Structure formats: structure tokens, C-alpha cells
Amino acid sequence: MRAFLDGTTWGLFLILCCGTVAAADDAGRLEEILSTMRSRQEEARTFIAEWDEGAGAEDGARGGRTIRLTLGTEGRMLLESSPAGEVAFGQAGPMKSSYDGRRNRQFTAAVGKDDWPRGIVWDDAVYDELRAAEIQVWLLHLRPFHEPFPDLGNGPLQVVEQNVLIDGQPCLLVERPALDGGSYVERYWIDVDRACIVRTEHRDGKRLLSGRTVRYRPDERLGWLPESWESGFSNGSNALRARLIRHELNPDVPDETFAFDFPVGTVVFDRDRGLRHLVLADGRTRDITPEESASGFDYHALAESSAGDLAPQLEASGDEWTPSTIVLLVANLLLVVVGVVFWVLRRGE
Structure with missing residues (x-):
């Protein structure tokens, strides 16, 4: 029994040692390879x-x-x-x-x-x-x-x-x-x-x-x-x-x-600023406003316009606050006030 245990212990020792040596050899070979790659x-x-x-x-x-x-x-x-x-x-x-x-x-x-x-x-x-x-x-x-x-x-x-x-x-x-x-x-x-x-x-x-x-x-x-x-x-x-x-x-x-330059006509997006611009000749640029970007601009019209020109414009309509609209609103409010006062006085009688 003792001989068996001694043999088993010795076998385990050999396995552990061989495994350690193999691991060391692998690491050494890998380090040599990496050294060659570093030189390259x-x-x-x-x-x-x-x-x-x-x-x-x-x-x-x-x-x-x-x-x-x-x-x-x-x-x-x-x-x-x-x-x-x-x-x-x-x-x-x-x-x-x-x-x-x-x-x-x-x-x-x-x-x-x-x-x-x-x-x-x-x-x-x-x-x-x-x-x-x-x-x-x-x-x-x-x-x-x-x-x-x-x-x-x-x-x-x-x-x-x-x-x-x-x-x-x-x-x-x-x-x-x-x-x-x-x-x-x-x-x-x-x-x-x-x-x-x-x-x-x-x-x-x-x-x-x-x-x-x-x-x-x-x-x-x-x-x-x-x-x-x-x-x-x-x-x-x-x-x-x-x-x-x-x-x-x-x-x-x-x-x-x-650090190459963009060709004339390129629409450049600055990711850090969140803004776009058009590259023009002679080192000039034409800013593209967020409103123009959101609405979908006409690319061919960019070079012939200034920043913001292609943004959607509000069209004049009857709902706008024109002077005549304001006068009409005031008149309606006065009529409402007079009607309320008249109703209160009638109830008091």
C-alpha cells in the first residue's frame, strides 16, 4: 500500500512539474514571437x-x-x-x-x-x-x-x-x-x-x-x-x-x-458641434443652419444663398396678429364686458 501511495505521489509530482515546464515553454515561445513582432x-x-x-x-x-x-x-x-x-x-x-x-x-x-x-x-x-x-x-x-x-x-x-x-x-x-x-x-x-x-x-x-x-x-x-x-x-x-x-x-x-482638405461642394458634418457647412472655393464655407438641415435643403441652392435662407418661412395668413386682428379682438372683449355688467345690474334690480 505504501509503495502504491509513493508511486501515485511521484506520478502527480511529475504531472505537475511537466505541466509547469510545458506552460513555461509555451510562455517563452510566445514571448520570443512577440519580441520579433515588436521589432517588425x-x-x-x-x-x-x-x-x-x-x-x-x-x-x-x-x-x-x-x-x-x-x-x-x-x-x-x-x-x-x-x-x-x-x-x-x-x-x-x-x-x-x-x-x-x-x-x-x-x-x-x-x-x-x-x-x-x-x-x-x-x-x-x-x-x-x-x-x-x-x-x-x-x-x-x-x-x-x-x-x-x-x-x-x-x-x-x-x-x-x-x-x-x-x-x-x-x-x-x-x-x-x-x-x-x-x-x-x-x-x-x-x-x-x-x-x-x-x-x-x-x-x-x-x-x-x-x-x-x-x-x-x-x-x-x-x-x-x-x-x-x-x-x-x-x-x-x-x-x-x-x-x-x-x-x-x-x-x-x-x-x-x-489632414486632407475636403473638395469644393462637400457638405461637412462637424460631429462635435452638431452643425453642417458647405465647402466653397478659396477656403470659404457656407454654414447650414439646424432649421435648414431639419427641413431638407436643396443642395444646388446652397452655394447661391446665405445661411438660413433655405429654412422654411412662415406664410402670412388670417391667423397672424395683424393690427386689424388686434382691434377686432379688443372690440369683442369690450362687448363681453358690457354684457356681463348689464347682466349683473339686471339681477340686482
């Missing part, structure tokens, strides 16, 4: 990538959009998107959004004769497009520690499984649970040899919200570079395929690149 982020001070993206096209994207991302220093970003061909009914035209370190800008070109160009500006410490599916591949590869997203250095990264083979490459399966303890979780399959994220999943409990698979090609300075990727979403009908066209590492990108 530091190497890519600025970066420009241009790619084609389309829905469900084979061998990359066809008939979709051409997207261009410019990464600057200190979180500055510029995202430009344009249709690959003619814009069909219901499609978005050329679009542009940027963050210059302080202010967000967003522009959408007009599509069709009855449309007009639109812009939005607002101050925020967070670029609204950070979580956009279009740029997550590049953020995870070149800005993995960017705050607040992806910020892989913040919060617990747990190695769930090791030596998972994807396209013949050994990978670590890493999870990052929600910081608030909710059911949301991010999963990353990280190629051990290349320190690249080859697959991602975002889940809410058992429900898959989105997923992405990335293929890489060798690069002389960055080691590896995303060459093509495919994204899928929970509804199953919006699969996107993309293929890299060109890129530039550490080009000279002036700060003015991220």
Missing part, C-alpha cells in the same frame, strides 16, 4: 500598402475595390478606397478617412447626379477605422502593439494549443479573452517560425463573428509580408478576398497627408 513594428516606421479587395472572387479580388493604407508615426493613418470599375447603383463611390493624431476626417464622393459629396470631422483619441476589416491584417502585422487595437501587449494572451499545423507550418493557438470577463474572445494562430498571424477568429461564446486567413511571402527587410487574405463574417454571405498590389516601406510621409 519598430522597423516599419511608415508604410504604404495598396491592394484589391472583392466579395467572393476567385484568385484574389476582381471587380471590387482598390484600397490604399498609409501608416504614419504616432498613430497617424490614412485609408483610401475606390471602385475598381464604374460605380453601379447602390455601390459606394471613392472614400477616404484619416486620423492626424488629433482629428478624424471622413469623405465619401458623390454617386450619381442626385447625390452630393459628404464629409465628417470629429476630435477623438481613437481612429474610428481601427477595427475595420480592411486594415486589420496590416495592424496585426505591422502595428500589433498599437493602442487601443490590436494592442497584443495588453491583457492575458493564453496559449491554448501548440504545434497546430496550418499549410504545413507549426503554429501556436493563442486566445485573448475579454478584459471585462464577457463571452467575447479573440483567437490567433501564430506561425512559430515566421512570427506571423496566419489565422484569426473573433467569437462571442460559441458564435463565430468573423475570421480571416492570411498567406505571406518573403520580404527582405520585414522577413514576411501579407500577400493575400480572405475574410469571412457571421452571416456567411460577405466573404472578402484581397491581394496585395504594391507596398512601400518607410517612405517619406508628411504630416499634412493625414
